[in-house]
Amino acid sequence: MFDIFSGKKEDATSKDTNMFCYQCEMSMTDGCGSNGQDIGTCGKSALESRLQDMMIFGTKGLAAYRSHARELINEDSQEDRDRLLKIDDVISQSMYFTLTNVNFNFDEHIAQLMKLGSAGVEVLDLLSDSHTKHFGIPTPVKITQNRAEGHAILVSGHNLDMLSRLLKRIKERGLEDKINVYTHSEMLPAHGYPQLREYKNLKGNIGKAWFDQTDLFSKWQGAIVVNTNCIVPRGKSAKVDSYIDRLYTYDMVGIDGAKKIEEHNYDALIDHALQLPKVSGFESDETLTTGHHYKTILTLAPQILEAVSEGKITKFFVIAGCDAPGKGGEYFREMAKELPPSAVIITSSCGKFRFNDIDFGNVPGTQIPRYLDLGQCNDSNGAVHIAIAVANALGVKDLNDLPVEIVLSWMEQKAVIILLALFSLGIKNIYLGPKAPQFINSDIANFLVDTFNIHVIDNPKEPRVQAKKDLEELLA
Ligand code: SF4
Ligand code: SF4
Numbered sequence: 349m350f351d352i353f354s355g356k357k358e359d360a361t362s363k364d365t366n367m368f369c370y371q372c373e374m375s376m377t378d379g380c381g382s383n384g385q386d387i388g389t390c391g392k393s394a395l396e397s398r399l400q401d402m403m404i405f406g407t408k409g410l411a412a413y414r415s416h417a418r419e420l421i422n423e424d425s426q427e428d429r430d431r432l433l434k435i436d437d438v439i440s441q442s443m444y445f446t447l448t449n450v451n452f453n454f455d456e457h458i459a460q461l462m463k464l465g466s467a468g469v470e471v472l473d474l475l476s477d478s479h480t481k482h483f484g485i486p487t488p489v490k491i492t493q494n495r496a497e498g499h500a501i502l503v504s505g506h507n508l509d510m511l512s513r514l515l516k517r518i519k520e521r522g523l524e525d526k527i528n529v530y531t532h533s534e535m536l537p538a539h540g541y542p543q544l545r546e547y548k549n550l551k552g553n554i555g556k557a558w559f560d561q562t563d564l565f566s567k568w569q570g571a572i573v574v575n576t577n578c579i580v581p582r583g584k585s586a587k588v589d590s591y592i593d594r595l596y597t598y599d600m601v602g603i604d605g606a607k608k609i610e611e612h613n614y615d616a617l618i619d620h621a622l623q624l625p626k627v628s629g630f631e632s633d634e635t636l637t638t639g640h641h642y643k644t645i646l647t648l649a650p651q652i653l654e655a656v657s658e659g660k661i662t663k664f665f666v667i668a669g670c671d672a673p674g675k676g677g678e679y680f681r682e683m684a685k686e687l688p689p690s691a692v693i694i695t696s697s698c699g700k701f702r703f704n705d706i707d708f709g710n711v712p713g714t715q716i717p718r719y720l721d722l723g724q725c726n727d728s729n730g731a732v733h734i735a736i737a738v739a740n741a742l743g744v745k746d747l748n749d750l751p752v753e754i755v756l757s758w759m760e761q762k763a764v765i766i767l768l769a770l771f772s773l774g775i776k777n778i779y780l781g782p783k784a785p786q787f788i789n790s791d792i793a794n795f796l797v798d799t800f801n802i803h804v805i806d807n808p809k810e811p812r813v814q815a816k817k818d819l820e821e822l823l824a
């Protein structure tokens with residue numbers, strides 16, 4: 349790990365703003381800080397309170413990935429069990445850390461956050477390894493988008509294991525020719541995995557990022573299953589009533605009125621899909637490309653390094669992260685669209701749906717695609733593995749000296765653990781947006797700027813203007 353904290357402590361503890369905490373009996377009326385107090389009854393400062401919020405949010409993201417990994421690890425492998433145990437320890441330590449009257453030391457808050465980030469690196473690697481062990485190493489594939497036919501099931505979420513079990517059950521029942529399966533949002537990278545692609549009824553991808561569910565699901569006549577976050581809550585729209593009876597949820601995901609898949613029994617979902625009308629109205633000619641897992645990209649390392657040394661590739665832009673509704677996300681499309689042809693885009697997570705319809709072609713004079721989709725949000729670790737491989741090959745000691753720019757969209761707690769994971773590796777100069785996280789107060793923002801040179805993109809009204817301005821800065 350890089351030494352990232354030297355000399356920054358004094359800058360970060362200067363003032364207390366945005367105090368709020370209501371977690372214990374000693375709380376002031378309406379919560380410590382709610383009436384303008386700078387400090388809680390116990391002596392907790394706003395800075396400590398917000399750092400603890402960040403720790404809790406990061407822990408939630410870590411817990412989600414840990415749950416996904418738990419389903420896939422090999423119970424007979426001591427190594428897998430040890431990796432899981434290490435992550436579990438950090439989850440419980442971090443929760444304990446935020447208990448009332450445990451810790452009032454700034455350095456130790458930061459150290460625990462970095463420990464959390466390191467566990468984030470571990471969980472992403474564990475999940476990535478488990479996926480490739482089970483389903484093979486993804487390879488690039490072009491698939492149809494918004495084209496569907498027949499009796500069909502739409503799968504939303506991130507859970508490849510659930511998808512695989514569903515496909516297997518359809519095949520066991522001899523229904524491969526009768527039920528087509530489509531992916532939505534973060535399930536898109538499933539198409540790159542050889543052992544999932546083997547199922548001929550895994551057809552294509554429908555829709556965009558998670559938050560189009562209400563509109564999309566109400567148009568979709570087939571059955572639907574959501575197997576992880578993100579699901580749109582029922583209260584958001586009356587349209588949900590039009591599909592709630594054909595919506596199934598899995599594991600932790602739940603929504604009033606939907607049916608639950610229990611004990612990996614997919615028969616009710618399959619039978620339901622057969623009873624529902626065949627889907628219609630999805631006849632687009634669009635296509636999407638996915639399947640550039642880092643383990644595949646590393647096999648292209650010699651060509652990539654040659655293109656870098658010949659000046660054909662001048663920069664790598666990691667434009668990745670969680671998408672959220674609103675105009676702010678246009679920032680990422682604008683950034684991707686305006687990049688010079690010598691720049692390669694590395695992406696992951698559902699933020700890619702802001703620009704993955706664009707044909708970026710190849711780097712001029714090479715066969716290297718300019719758009720590389722590493723996969724889901726949990727495949728973000730791939731960008732780090734690629735950076736480490738390039739740094740080793742070029743003899744660069746500090747990853748921050750590579751021609752790599754990182755532009756991340758954050759939406760929720762999985763993105764927080766990914767950000768902490770990058771910090772724990774000493775990665776700096778990240779652009780984060782499209783607006784500043786509310787749990788980051790000015791003290792933390794100053795600390796992040798001082799220590800990690802983070803740039804908070806915070807111009808939600810003019811995302812395109814902001815993207816152009818930031819791009820000029822990044823290419824300077
Ligand atoms: S932990 Fe401290 S700051 Fe939080 S509610 Fe209790 S007394 Fe207030
Ligand atoms: S990438 Fe983030 S916002 Fe998108 S579906 Fe996954 S967790 Fe949700």
